[in-house]
Structure formats: structure tokens, C-alpha cells
Amino acid sequence: MFFPREMTEVELIIPSKDLVAVAKVLSGHGVFHQVDSTYLGLENLGPSAWQERAASYSALERRIQTTMQTLNLAEDYSRSYDFDTMADLDTVRPAVERIENEVKSIGDQLNNERKRLEQLESQLRQLEPIADVNVEVSSLRKSNFLHSILGVLPAANVNRLQTSLARVPHVFFTLREDSQKPVVWLLGPRSNSDIIDRAAKSAYLNPLSLPEEFEGTPAQITGSIRKTIETTRQKISELEANLRNLSGKYRQELNKLWWDVHVSRSMADAIVRFGQLRHTYVVVGWVPSADLELLTQRLKQASPEILIEAIPTERSGHHTNVPVALTTNKWLRPIQMLVTQYGRPSYGELDPTWLMAITFPLLFGAMFGDLGQGLVLLVLGLLIDRGVILKAMSSLGLLIAYCGASAAIFGYLYGSIFGFEGHLIEEYLGFHFEPPWLSPIHEILPVLSLAIDAGIVILLLSFLLGMFNNIRARDWPHLVFGHTGIVFFIFYLAFLALLGSFLGTTAIAPQVAVAIASLPLPWTLIAIVFGLLVMFSGALRNWMEGHRPIEGSGVGGFLMFLVQSFMDLFESLISLLSNTLSFVRVGAFAVAHGGLSLAIFSLAGEEPDLGFWITILIGNLFIIGFEGLIVGIQTMRLHYYEILGKFFHGGGMRFEPLTLTPRKEDA
């Protein structure tokens, strides 16, 4: 739940005779993420015959697909014909060739006729702009003094072509306007024919190939072409009908052939990546531990002599090579989406989805606390989730609903209903309602202080989670001296204690910091000692990792190191302070929410007439839309910057199991 799905590394040793049966099981169940075993340093017996078979299947599959495309047939994944062995190329190939030849012969004729039709129509279009010119077309080709090019060019190049000929005498006509391929006529003196040709060529002006076989004026040629077009269309109709017949005749056979070859190709592709020994094959890969038992049973059924070694993968240690399959939970999908936008957890790393599922609505609700507006958001979120409104945002529907629910709870605690608070509720809504907890607009400093407290708790939790991840990764240098390591954690505590003692008697003083300060520990000494450790943490971490502690050499290098270390300490201090104060915004937005409501009430006036209620309605819509969005963004910012960055690294490899059907993407 808190981690990606547990994976088990599986090593299989398969007798050669069971190779296909095992490949079938592995490819067919969508739970096996294969690792290329040819990299494992196994004995290489030269180019495997399987590579050739995989290539043959691949080529054959493409040929079948091409034939199916010609017949307008789609690949049918739903009708998963069962298969026992891999397709025999010697049997399948002649069957494919038989159908292919028949289809190709008609397909080629059809293509030729279509090309001819296209050409004829193009010629017709080319002639249309000059249809009323009463000259012999051939005379254009035989001019003594003029160089002329009649052609088509990309519409985007027209202006450029004219610019490029600005210094050369020429005439340019657009004979037919077209947003993509206008027909143009370019004329110039024959003495400049080189320049004109170069310009036309570099502007991709393709000269028209006016039909030599047609003689006469454009009008006469157009008539002849129209007749030929009619004949060609008839031929095309006949050929299309033939193809439709073939489509009906071969639909089932082609689908069966395609499925057999597709399955065989998928299996051969998998086998190519098996490690080959003399009489056995070695397969290595990853399986979600929960699916291992079923897969093992099926493998044993397929090959009784198979050797299966399952190596459960501990979550501790470095696991960059372990594929990551995230637990998919419909209710957490929008939160998971936010997390994966930031990064995919690596194996063994804590998946922050659950944490974020709690903190995201919590922080949002604290900033946007209003019972009425929260319930509106909740309903809107549910409607969006169900696709009733704003379908494009349906993936965010649940997130909006969670935030709305949280905002409603905080609204109740703040005593705020659609912006009405305290005496306003009694005056306009007709009942008495006191905030059960506090009213942000009336208790500004306590709210700000509370927000900082909440931030401190979240940051401390993030530090602990960071350390937890480092322990699991057995990354001891970072556990001790990393930015979320023990040294920084204690330094942060000391920093809070000093802050607590400094602000102890003021209203803004964060109570967590004050509580830490009250612990009987020598915080000043701790701050100095751990401050020094923070200052030299880079060097100490290098030392723990076995690298040279200080980069650079000599006195200059050491001085530079000292300056850099001091800057590191200074930067750490600033960053701890800014991270902590960053959460003030939670309180500030809670206060601002009340302030915005007050502003709307001052616009609405005091008389509860129609204008008053319209202003309140519009004001509430504005707050829900505008402030809701801003608060959402601030919540996301707090998570991405202040929380996730403390303990979450990401960089996990996606789990991509072998499968025979197109895979649905996980989050």
C-alpha cells in the first residue's frame, strides 16, 4: 500500500523441448517483465536461429497487416484464438502468399487506377485556371523570347519566391488560389532563365506535367480528360467491389493467420532475449510477488522439468533495475497522477501517494475553509468525476471532491457558510452558529502561528520519511549527512528551539518550536556543533562514500572549500527558515478567504434585497472558481517544493510485462 507492488526476481531454466510452451505462458499472462538475459554473460552460441525466426515472423506479420489494410480489415485482439505451438513458417507463408498475391494483384491495379485518377484530376485542376485561354497549350512550350514555368508550389513559399526574384524582371500569376497548393505561372526573359529556374526550384515549384498526349486548347483538353476520368472511376468501382468480396472471403482466415503470426512473433521476440546454454535456456525477469504462485503453477504445467528460482526482492538497498508497478486504486488515482507528474517512485522507495492523499486535502481545506463552498466543490468534483460536466477534467474530479469535503469540514470548524460568519449568519440566515474551533479572520496571529506549527510537523515528518527511505536504501552517507539526514534533522530541531526561545512570548510564536525549546537540552551548543557538521556535511559525506573529502588541492583549494562550506551552512539556514515560513501561506489564505468574503459583503450592502443575494451569489462563484484554483495551486506548490522534495526521489523504471494484446497504461 505504501510502496510499489512487491516484485520477485525470477530465474527460469527451461529444457529446450519446452521452450515454446514456457514462452507461451510468459507472453500470455501480462505479469512477466523480461530482462534481456543475453547480457548476463551466458555462453553465446552465435547468432541464434530465434533471431532469424523473430525477424521472419515480424516480416510476415507486416505483410499480413498490409494485406488486411488493403482489405480494410482491423486486427482483432478480442478473438484470442488459442495456440499450442508457434506458427510453422513453411505452412503459414504459402497461405499468406496465396491471399497476398490475389489481394495484391487487385490492390496494385486499384492503386494504379487511383494514381491515374489523381493525376488526371490534377491535370484538370491545372487546366481549369487557363480553361478560357484560347491558345494551343503546346505553344507555351515553344516560346522564343519568354521563359515560362507553369506549376504548383507550397502556398507558404509563394511570397518568398516573389521576394527572391525581386531584382529580376518577371511576371507572376496565381492561376488558382489554394490554401496548400496554388497553381502559379512564372514568366521572365529567356536570358534570365537560369535565375528563374534556380528560384523556382529552390521554392519547390513543381512544374506541371501537362499531358503531351492531349492536343488542342485547354478547353478541348479538359473535355478529353473528363471522359478518361469517367472511365477510370468505373474501373476503380469494379476493383473496390472485388476487394470487398475478397475481404468477406478471407476475413476469418486472415485474422487467424495474423493472430498465429502475431503470437509467434511476440514469443520469438521474448525468446531472442533468453540466455541460451547448450541444452537449456535461461530466462530472467520480474513478476509481482502476488502473481508469482499462479505463474509458477502455469509454468510447471507447461514444463514439468522447469527449474524456477524465485528471489524475493527486499525493498531495502539500491534497486534501480527493479521495474515498478504501482498499486492502482481507483480512489487514489488523481493523487497518484500528481505524484507521477513529479516522478515515479523507485522500487523500495516510499510511494508518497497515501501521504499526499491526506496532506493535499488537509492543506487545501485549511486554506479554503467554508462549509457551503466546500460542499459545492464536493458536488462539482463528483459530477466531474462521473463525466456529467467538464468531461476533459474527469481525471481530476475525485481530487476536487476530496478537497471540497476537507474545505467543508474546516469551514464548519471556522464557522463559515458561504462567507457568512458570526452575527451575519444570525442576521441573514436566521440561526445561531459559533465557530467550534476558531475564526481565521478574527484570530489572525494564532492562525498564522498554527499554520507554521502544521508546517513544522509536516517538515519533521518529511525529514523522518527521508531518513526512512535512506535506511531502506542503505544509503548511510545520505542518512547521516544528506539534506534530509540525521545531522540536518537535529540542526533543524536546534534551529526551531532557538526560534522558539526567541519568539516564546509573542503571539506569532510557533507552539511546536516553543515546546522543543522547553526540552532540557543545551540547544545552543547543539546548534553550534550540528551547524558545523552541516557546514562540512559535503566533505563528510564524500569521506563516507570513499571519495576525496575535498575537491581541489593546496592552500587555495582548502580556502575555497572553507568559503564554500560556509556558504552551504548559510544556504541551509536560509532554506530551513524559508521552508518553515512557507507554510504561513496556509494561514494567510485562510485569513484571505475570510477577507474576500468581507469584501463581497461590503459590495452587497446591508439590505437583504435581490441585489444583495445576487452579489453574494456572484461573489461566492468568484471565490469558488478563482480562489479555489489559487489555493489548489498553492497546495500543489507546497507539496512539490516543501514536502516531496524532502524525501522523494523518483526515477523508477516502469513495469512493462510481456503481453499479446496492447497494454493499458498504468498511472
Next chain:
Amino acid sequence: MAGGVTGYAAISARVRAMYAELLTPQDMIRLSDSPDFQTLFSTLKTTSYGPYLDSLKDKEINPKRVISQVKRKLADAYYSVIQMAPESTRPLVKQLYRYYEIGNLKAVLRALVTVPSWNTTETTAWDRVRDVLFPMGSAAVLPAQAMVESGSVGTAVDLLRGTPYEETLSFAMRRYSAEQNLFPLEVALDLGYWRRLWAETKKLSGQDREQGTKIIGALLDMNNLMWAIRYKVYHKLSEEEIINYTLPFGYRVQDTDIRAIAAGADIASIITRIYPDITDVSALLENPQTGLPRLEYQFKRQLMKQCLAAFVGNPFHIGIPLAFLVLSDLEVQDLIILIEAKSSNIPDEEYRPFLLKTNPPS
């Protein structure tokens, strides 16, 4: 303003978080101080590229694979930005990302021209091409493998039916068929790409349009100027060809500048007028072979300056994500230079002057 804040706060937070992960000049100096490729690889693993390099097995630690993994980080950055960009700006970011697909398309076409010498009993042409392609992920529309396996440029281009490249190449293919040279195809792809990118930029409004124009315009300026100068100085093309192979828009570079270069005006004075910081252009142009890469480096510094400036001031516009992506790309370019230099034992003085990060603009 409200639209800007609401649309950009999330992406702005994410981009700034990713921006903080970009390598610092100190990181780059540390990397370039690595005595060899292995040390460079180990040092690079300690940076934000670490998670991308950790998955490489020992046998895979070679320059080509490492470069591919480094590019993967850039691809992820694009993915994040595209996902989080406001709806109205997403087409622009997607089009910007297409730059890498254009690169892939060119690589595939070049492979097809040299394919007969690549196919051996052990490796196919696709094996050789696959590693140099940018990992576009699900954004790719190129049927790259099928194109490489098709064996000819004509058949491969036919496979682009329905993609944004079909229309562009349909005109250029006629010239390819006649000249058997990829140049017209590549130029057509470039021009088509930049025209679309500029059109997407101009579709924006308000701050997005203003800031987008600055970043995209600066990128376009650099490319447009380099094209014009290369065509003039290196390829010695005619005025009309240079005009047709360049673009009439940009941020600082105007069409009149490009036309002046095409007509033979003094390139150094044009560049110095546009970029007063760049002063030694004449010397660089004396030997185009070595001078043009240095000039391009100077342009990249101007671009970097423009991108860094985007991070100052109002943060709620598309300029920041765009600037971040361009800076990420420049960083990857630096890393590629480093990886190739270290793996080929190229002396420091030959590659260090081309590293942008070690000497960023102030």
C-alpha cells in the same frame, strides 16, 4: 492576468523545480575535468542525470547509449511540460518538441541513403539507426523502423502518409527523385517545421505571445542567420536560393538582414548591428570550416541569455517553460560534446571553447 496565474502556477512550480535540477557551471566544470569517459560517466551519475544512467548495464556503458539516456531526461522534461502546459499553448510546445522528430526523420533518411553498407550479418540498419534516434516516446508519429526497413527513400516517404510531414515532403520528393540528394528534403523539413512553430507562436495572445515570440524568435534568429551565412559563405548558393531557403521572420533578425546577406552585404557588420556583444565576426568568417561553429556558439550564448532573462519578472506565461526547455536542450548539447570528446580523447582546447555551461552569459 487571472488566466495567466491560474493556468501557469502549477507548471511554473514544476518547471522551477526542474530548472533547479539543471547542471550548474561548477557541475559542468567538474564533468569536463574528468580525465576519461569512464570518470565522466561516474561523475555524471552523481548529477540529476544519475537515475537515467543507473539503468545502464556495464556492457551498455558506451558513448552512444549514454547520450541516448541523457536525451531521455530531456524527453521527460518535454513530456512534463506538454502535460502541464495550458491548453492554448500546448500545440506550440508540441511543435517545438517536433524538432527532435525532424532530427529523427533526417537520420532515418540518411540511413536509407547509406543503408547498403550498414547491413551485415550481425547487425541490421535498424540496429544502427535506433540508438541515434531521439527517444520521442509516445509523441512519435514516425514509423521509423518500417521506414528504415523499407530500403528506399521513396518508399519510406510513402509511409509518412497522414503525418505532418507528408505535405512538406510531397513537394520536395520531386527534387529528390531528380537530384538523388537529401538536401532539398532536409531544407523543406526545416522550413516547414519553423513555419509551423512560428505560426503556433503567433496564435497565442497577450503575455504568452510576447514571451513566446522572444524565445521562439531567438531560436529562429539563430537558425535563420546560420542558414543564410552557411549558404552564402560555405555552400556559395545564389541570392535567390538563399532567400528561398530561409525565413522572412524572427525576433531580432529581420527579413532585410537575411536578404542583405543573400545579396552579398558585409555579414560581420549585419551581425554586429543585431548582436553588439558579438564583435569578432570577420575573423571567424575568414575560415568558415572552423569559424562557423564558433559563430554558432556565439549565437547560442545570445539565445541562452534570452532564455535566462525569461526567468525574471512575471512568471505566469509560456516563456518560462519554453526557456527551460531550450536551456535543457543546450545543456544536453554540452553533454554530448563532452561525452564524444572524452570518449575520443579529444584535447581540452578543441572542445572546451564550445561548452556553453562552463561560461554562461552574464
